[in-house]
Amino acid sequence: MALRLDFLRDVLGVEGAKALSKAVDREPALGGALELRAIIGWVSCLDAHEGSIPGTSSQLRLSKSDETYSGSVGDYNFTGESVYHVSAAVANALELEPGKLDKTLRDTVLMRLGKSLDLLIKSQLSKKKTKSKKTAAPNARPVDAAKQQFGVAAKAEALGTGPANPPLPQEAPMAAVPPSVKQPSVKKPKIPSLPLTRSEAAAECPLCGGGFMGGNKFVGCVCFSELAKSIRTTAYSDGYVLDFGVDVDADDVRSLMAALKG
Numbered sequence: 001m002a003l004r005l006d007f008l009r010d011v012l013g014v015e016g017a018k019a020l021s022k023a024v025d026r027e028p029a030l031g032g033a034l035e036l037r038a039i040i041g042w043v044s045c046l047d048a049h050e051g052s053i054p055g056t057s058s059q060l061r062l063s064k065s066d067e068t069y070s071g072s073v074g075d076y077n078f079t080g081e082s083v084y085h086v087s088a089a090v091a092n093a094l095e096l097e098p099g100k101l102d103k104t105l106r107d108t109v110l111m112r113l114g115k116s117l118d119l120l121i122k123s124q125l126s127k128k129k130t131k132s133k134k135t136a137a138p139n140a141r142p143v144d145a146a147k148q149q150f151g152v153a154a155k156a157e158a159l160g161t162g163p164a165n166p167p168l169p170q171e172a173p174m175a176a177v178p179p180s181v182k183q184p185s186v187k188k189p190k191i192p193s194l195p196l197t198r199s200e201a202a203a204e205c206p207l208c209g210g211g212f213m214g215g216n217k218f219v220g221c222v223c224f225s226e227l228a229k230s231i232r233t234t235a236y237s238d239g240y241v242l243d244f245g246v247d248v249d250a251d252d253v254r255s256l257m258a259a260l261k262g
């Protein structure tokens with residue numbers, strides 16, 4: 001079956017989309033399920049969105065409140081719906097083919113791969129946010145500042161066309177995501193260190209099949225390389241202890257544990 005590669009490259013990154021393709025090559029039954037899982041992961045990471053659904057000409061307008069979503073996909077409008085409802089509408093816009101369900105597909109495999117997908121999606125979204133923050137830097141050229149004012153640069157960013165030209169009409173709707181993201185002031189509790197045996201550390205990523213260690217250091221596969229930047233490894237004779245930086249999300253650590261320990 002053909003994967004929606006334009007969509008997957010946008011939401012998972014180029015390497016992430018490759019990882020997903022590899023997993024599907026190894027186990028073709030995963031195809032439709034993983035794409036749908038990527039859509040759900042993507043929608044659940046969006047607090048607000050205004051722009052095309054990557055790889056399609058369909059527009060997605062979305063705002064989230066109290067865990068429900070309101071907005072539209074193309075000319076279909078919805079109010080107060082669940083992430084699954086919105087994901088189904090996005091799958092429809094992507095013309096995802098209803099595949100055959102495969103009984104050999106195990107829930108645990110789907111769960112582990114799904115967590116890796118979530119991590120890739122989050123790291124793509126945070127890369128995009130960082131890019132739009134850079135655009136909003138005080139030393140930005142005046143023309144950029146003017147574009148910011150109308151939310152055009154941010155909108156172009158959301159459309160995947162980058163902050164540069166061409167200019168869009170000024171009556172374009174304001175971008176749903178403001179360029180500056182407010183940081184919660186609550187201090188997060190420290191995440192406990194994660195001990196790994198040598199054999200756990202030698203595991204392969206269930207999604208991309210890559211290894212996690214480089215010598216005696218956790219470097220991560222494609223899916224976990226972003227997270228690896230915030231991990232400090234201490235090697236012992238019988239294993240490793242991973243310490244997580246303050247910026248690491250507890251959810252991401254759970255994804256890593258699922259990948260390492262199954």
Ligand SMILES: [Zn+2]
Pocket residue numbers: 019116205206207208209210221222223224
């Ligand atoms: Zn991986």
